[in-house]
Amino acid sequence: KAGVTQTPRYLIKTRGQQVTLSCSPISGHRSVSWYQQTPGQGLQFLFEYFSETQRNKGNFPGRFSGRQFSNSRSEMNVSTLELGDSALYLCASSGSPLAEEAFFGQGTRLTVV
């Protein structure tokens, strides 16, 4: 059974640009969450999607957005990139929002220059 797949693994963008990251959950999983990991702030929750609906949202500016498709794949978008957006973005999938544990992908390393 394939794990959580995040693409791309590495990305370099310029300030002011926008970026889209993709996450394919484990087959059969319908809940996808996104986390940002930085040396200064650690792991912070961005948002969670289930059945194409956002269930929960962390404390991030509106430049950060996401969506989920009918096949449970999810994308997150960051517009007007800032240097501080450089981070490892992790996606986690669960069978459902009530599942006890989440399974993480390898992440997308975003560098903003």
Added chain:
Amino acid sequence: AQSVTQLGSHVSVSEGALVLLRCNYSSSVPPYLFWYVQYPNQGLQLLLKYTTGATLVKGINGFEAEFKKSETSFHLTKPSAHMSDAAEYFCAVKKSSGDKLTFGTGTRLAVRP
């Protein structure tokens, strides 16, 4: 709001020595508790979890953790460290199965030959 405190951002042990990584939580209700491990340039891998039932939880790679409600702790231990255990370890909490994960700041474990 829940929070997690991991004492010691860096821990160094000799190969074969006991590993003890500390985690204390604050939660208004009995929480769900997790330990994740992260190897360089990788995502998070679940080591073990506590939800209900037995307070001593065994995980993968010889790790275990004990939930102590009176001390609000969930410390991670391994009797004998191996070089391959060198990684960053994160304690996480959520107040219910449907809640988001709140992570501690992580403890980087180094294992000396």
